[in-house]
Amino acid sequence: MSKATIYNVALKAGVSLATVSRTLNNPEKVKKETRDRVMNVIEELGYKPNAFAKGLASRRSTSVAVVVPDMSRSSIAEMVNGVAVEAKKYQYSLILYVLKDENRGEAEMLKEVVASQADGILYMNDEINEEQYAMLNTIQEDYKVPIVLANTLYPYDNKLVTVCIDYFKAGYEATNRLVQEGRKNIYMLTTARKYMVNDLKEAGYIKAMKEAGLETNIIRTSGDITVNTVHFNELFKDQGKKIDGVIAVRDSIAVSFINTMIEKGKKIPKDISVFGFQNTKYASLSRPKLSCVDIPIIDIGAKAMALLKKEIDGEHIEQKFNVLHHDIIERGTTIK
Amino acid sequence: MSKATIYNVALKAGVSLATVSRTLNNPEKVKKETRDRVMNVIEELGYKPNAFAKGLASRRSTSVAVVVPDMSRSSIAEMVNGVAVEAKKYQYSLILYVLKDENRGEAEMLKEVVASQADGILYMNDEINEEQYAMLNTIQEDYKVPIVLANTLYPYDNKLVTVCIDYFKAGYEATNRLVQEGRKNIYMLTTARKYMVNDLKEAGYIKAMKEAGLETNIIRTSGDITVNTVHFNELFKDQGKKIDGVIAVRDSIAVSFINTMIEKGKKIPKDISVFGFQNTKYASLSRPKLSCVDIPIIDIGAKAMALLKKEIDGEHIEQKFNVLHHDIIERGTTIK
DNA sequence: GTGAATTAAGGTGGTACCGCGGTTAGTTTA
DNA sequence: TAAACTAACCGCGGTACCACCTTAATTCAC
Numbered sequence: 001m002s003k004a005t006i007y008n009v010a011l012k013a014g015v016s017l018a019t020v021s022r023t024l025n026n027p028e029k030v031k032k033e034t035r036d037r038v039m040n041v042i043e044e045l046g047y048k049p050n051a052f053a054k055g056l057a058s059r060r061s062t063s064v065a066v067v068v069p070d071m072s073r074s075s076i077a078e079m080v081n082g083v084a085v086e087a088k089k090y091q092y093s094l095i096l097y098v099l100k101d102e103n104r105g106e107a108e109m110l111k112e113v114v115a116s117q118a119d120g121i122l123y124m125n126d127e128i129n130e131e132q133y134a135m136l137n138t139i140q141e142d143y144k145v146p147i148v149l150a151n152t153l154y155p156y157d158n159k160l161v162t163v164c165i166d167y168f169k170a171g172y173e174a175t176n177r178l179v180q181e182g183r184k185n186i187y188m189l190t191t192a193r194k195y196m197v198n199d200l201k202e203a204g205y206i207k208a209m210k211e212a213g214l215e216t217n218i219i220r221t222s223g224d225i226t227v228n229t230v231h232f233n234e235l236f237k238d239q240g241k242k243i244d245g246v247i248a249v250r251d252s253i254a255v256s257f258i259n260t261m262i263e264k265g266k267k268i269p270k271d272i273s274v275f276g277f278q279n280t281k282y283a284s285l286s287r288p289k290l291s292c293v294d295i296p297i298i299d300i301g302a303k304a305m306a307l308l309k310k311e312i313d314g315e316h317i318e319q320k321f322n323v324l325h326h327d328i329i330e331r332g333t334t335i336k
Numbered sequence: 337m338s339k340a341t342i343y344n345v346a347l348k349a350g351v352s353l354a355t356v357s358r359t360l361n362n363p364e365k366v367k368k369e370t371r372d373r374v375m376n377v378i379e380e381l382g383y384k385p386n387a388f389a390k391g392l393a394s395r396r397s398t399s400v401a402v403v404v405p406d407m408s409r410s411s412i413a414e415m416v417n418g419v420a421v422e423a424k425k426y427q428y429s430l431i432l433y434v435l436k437d438e439n440r441g442e443a444e445m446l447k448e449v450v451a452s453q454a455d456g457i458l459y460m461n462d463e464i465n466e467e468q469y470a471m472l473n474t475i476q477e478d479y480k481v482p483i484v485l486a487n488t489l490y491p492y493d494n495k496l497v498t499v500c501i502d503y504f505k506a507g508y509e510a511t512n513r514l515v516q517e518g519r520k521n522i523y524m525l526t527t528a529r530k531y532m533v534n535d536l537k538e539a540g541y542i543k544a545m546k547e548a549g550l551e552t553n554i555i556r557t558s559g560d561i562t563v564n565t566v567h568f569n570e571l572f573k574d575q576g577k578k579i580d581g582v583i584a585v586r587d588s589i590a591v592s593f594i595n596t597m598i599e600k601g602k603k604i605p606k607d608i609s610v611f612g613f614q615n616t617k618y619a620s621l622s623r624p625k626l627s628c629v630d631i632p633i634i635d636i637g638a639k640a641m642a643l644l645k646k647e648i649d650g651e652h653i654e655q656k657f658n659v660l661h662h663d664i665i666e667r668g669t670t671i672k
Numbered sequence: 673g674t675g676a677a678t679t680a681a682g683g684t685g686g687t688a689c690c691g692c693g694g695t696t697a698g699t700t701t702a
Numbered sequence: 703t704a705a706a707c708t709a710a711c712c713g714c715g716g717t718a719c720c721a722c723c724t725t726a727a728t729t730c731a732c
Contacts, residue, residue: 005715005716006715006716007716015684015685016684016685016687017685017686017687017715017716017717018684018686018687018717018718019683019684019685021716021717021718022683022684022717022718025499025717027684027700027716029683029684030477030682030683030684031682031683031684034683034684046447046448048448048450048451049393049715049716050451050453050714050715050716051451051452051453051718052387052388052389052391052392052453052714052715052716053388053392053690053714053715053717054715055387055388055690055714055716056386056389056392056690056691056714056715056716056717057689057715057717057718058691058716058718059690059715059717060691061388063431070412070417071407071413071414071416071417071420072389072413072414072417074408074410074413077407077408077410077412077413078407080434080437081407081408081431081434083404084407084432084434084436085434085436085437087718088438093431093432093433093452094432094433095399095429095430095431095432096402096416096429096430096431096432097422097430098416098417098420098421100417100420100421101421102424111382111384112384112429114384115384115385115386115387115388116387116429117387117388158517165476170731179394189658201683205411218674225617225620225621226620251599252617252621256620256621258623259621259623262623263623281588281618282617282618282621283560284561284562284592285561285588285591285592285595285618285621285622286621287594287595287598287599287623299732326711328462332475341691342691342692343692350707351707352707352708352709353692353693353704353708353709354693354694354695354707354708354709355707357693357694357706358707359690361693365706366706366707367705367706367707370707385691385692386690386691386692388690388691388692389690389691389692389693389714390690390691390692390693391692391714392690392691392693392713392714392715392716393691393692393693393694393713393714394692394693394714395693395714524686581706603690629689
C-alpha cells in the first residue's frame with residue numbers, strides 16, 4: 001500500500017479524476033453523496049496528493065521559504081515557532097534556509113529559493129543592507145514572489161511588507177527609564193556587526209541621552225557571550241570608568257554584562273541598572289531577573305506569515321509597514 | 337525574465353532538450369564545448385530547473401523533512417543549524433515540520449511528510465514512544481523513505497538509524513562526580529513529560545546512586561522555567577529537606593534551580609553541587625557558570641544529515657546506532 | 673390549466689497541459 | 703566507426719478549463 005494515486009481513488013470510487021480533484025479542492029462543487037464516497041476511498045487508501053504533481057499543474061506550491069540568519073539565536077527560533085503555527089492553519093509547509101556560514105552570495109541562495117517554487121518568502125535576516133534589499137525587491141517584482149520581512153526592516157524605503165516593532169521608540173523608552181532613575185552614565189551595548197534593528201535601538205538611545213543632556217557611550221561587542229565577557233572585563237578594568245546604567249541590544253549581552261560586573265563587586269541594580277531586549281529565557285534565568293523590552297516575537301512570526309498568505313492570495317495589503325506593540329518590563333535589574 | 341524553462345535554454349543554445357538535461361545531470365556525457373555553451377546560456381537566463389517538474393519526473397526531491405518538537409528549545413535549534421550546514425553540502429533543502437501544539441495525530445503529519453515527497457526524514461522529536469516508533473518503521477518500510485533519528489532514540493529496538501550520545505552513561509558519570517565529591521543527598525530534576533533521553537539520564541543516575549548505596553530522589557517538574565521555579569520553592573520550603581547535589585536534565589532547569597536556592601540563602605557549590613545537561617548558552621550565562629555534560633549537538637545534527645544522505649543514496653549503513661562522544665565540563669557549580 | 677419547451681444550475685467527465693527525465697532510434701560529426 | 707547529438711515520445715500525478723449530461727424550475731403555446 002505504498003502510494004495511492006488519484007487514479008486509484010477515482011477507479012475505486014467509480015468516478016473520474018476530475019471529481020476526485022474537486023472533492024479535495026472545491027468540495028462545494030461536488031454532490032454530498034459522491035463526495036462522501038470519494039472521501040471514504042481516500043481514507044481507505046491513505047491517499048495524499050503528490051505535492052510535485054500538484055505544484056506542477058497548479059503552479060502553486062503551498063509552501064513558503066523561510067530565510068533565517070542563524071537558528072541558534074533565541075529570537076529567530078521563537079519566531080519560526082510562530083510562523084509554523086500560523087502556516088499550519090493554511091496547510092502551508094515551510095522550506096528552511098539558514099544563512100549561517102553561507103559563503104556563496106546571498107543572491108545565489110535567493111535564486112535557489114525562487115527555483116524551489118515557494119509561493120512566498122519570509123525574510124528574517126536582520127543583518128540586511130541596501131544591496132540585499134534591492135535584491136529582494138528585484139525578486140518580488142521580476143518573479144512575482146511576495147516577500148515579507150519579519151523582525152527586520154529597511155527603514156529608508158518601504159516597498160516590502162514588513163512586520164516589526166518600533167525599535168527606535170523602544171530604545172528611547174528604555175533609556176528614558178534609566179534617565180528617570182537618575183542615572184547619568186548610561187552605556188549602550190550593541191553588536192559589532194551591523195544589524196538594522198540594533199541601529200534603531202541605538203538611535204533611540206542617542207535621542208533620549210541628547211534630550212537629557214547626557215553624554216552617549218556606545219560599546220560594540222561580539223554577539224558571542226564568551227567573547228564579550230572578556231571584552232567587558234577589559235573595558236571596565238579601571239574602576240575609574242563611571243557607569244551606572246546599561247541598555248543592551250540583546251538579553252544575552254545584558255546577562256553576561258551583569259555577571260561580569262557582579263564578579264567585580266558591583267551591585268545590580270544599586271550601582272548599575274540594566275535593560276535588555278527581547279524578554280527571552282535568558283532574562284528570566286538571570287539573577288536578578290532582567291528588566292527588558294518585551295518583544296512579541298512569536299506574534300511577529302505569526303503576523304508575518306498571515307500577511308504573506310494574504311499577499312499570496314492576491315489581496316492588496318494597504319498597510320505595508322506593520323508595527324506590533326512592545327512592552328517595558330521592569331524586573332530586578334532596575335529600580336522601580 | 338521571470339521564468340526560463342529548459343526549452344528556452346535549448347533554443348538559445350541551439351541544442352536539444354536532451355542535451356541540456358544531460359549537461360546538468362550527466363555532464364560527462366556531453367562534449368566540453370557544448371557543455372560550456374549550454375552552461376553559459378543557463379547562466380545568462382538565470383535558469384534553474386523547476387523543482388516540481390524535476391521531482392515529478394525523477395521521483396526524487398533533493399529535500400528532506402525535518403521533524404522537530406519545538407524550535408524554541410535551544411538544543412533543537414542548534415541541531416537544526418548543524419543539519420542545515422551539512423544539507424547545504426549536498427544541495428538538499430529542508431522542509432520543516434514543527435510539532436508544537438499539533439493536535440492532529442502525528443500520524444496525519446507523517447502522511448503529509450510522505451506526500452511532500454521528501455527523500456528522507458530527520459526525526460528529532462525526543463518525546464518518542466512505542467506507537468510513534470512503530471509508525472516510523474511502517475513508513476520507512478512501506479514508503480521506502482529513509483529515516484534517521486537525531487538526538488533521540490528508541491532503546492528497545494534498533495531498526496532505525498540513530499545518532500545520539502550515551503545518555504545513560506552521561507547520567508551515570510555526572511552522578512558519580514557528585515558522589516565523589518562526597519555528596520549524599522543527590523536529587524535528579526527531570527521533566528514531567530516523558531522524553532526517552534531523559535529516562536536514560538535518569539536510569540544512569542539511579543545506577544550510580546545504587547552503586548554508592550545512596551537513596552534516589554527524583555523530582556519531575558515542568559520544562560517551563562516560570563513553572564518550575566514555583567515548584568522548587570514549594571518543594572524546598574521546609575529546610576528540613578536535605579539536599580546537597582542536583583543533576584538536572586536540562587541546563588535551564590539547573591539554572592532556575594540554582595537561582596531559587598541562592599535566593600533561599602544556599603551557597604552554590606558549597607552547600608549544593610549542580611550539574612546540567614547540554615552546555616547551552618544558559619550554562620555559560622549562569623552565575624556561577626554551570627557544570628554540565630557537554631553534548632555535541634551540532635555534530636549530532638550534521639552526522640544525522642550525513643547518514644540520511646547515505647541512506648538516500650542507497651548505501652548500506654552497517655552501524656545503525658551511532659553514539660557520539662560527550663564530555664563532562666566542570667565549572668562553577670561543582671567542587672573540583 | 674395542462675403538457676411541452678426553454679433555461680439555468682449543479683454535477684460530472686474528458687483532456688490538454690505543467691516542465692522535466694529517460695529511452696529509443698536515427699542522424700551528424702571528427 | 704565511434705562519439706556526440708537530435709528528434710520524438712512517454713510518463714510522472716495532478717489541475718483546471720471546457721463540454722456535456724442531468725434535473726428542476728420557469729416560460730410558453732394551446
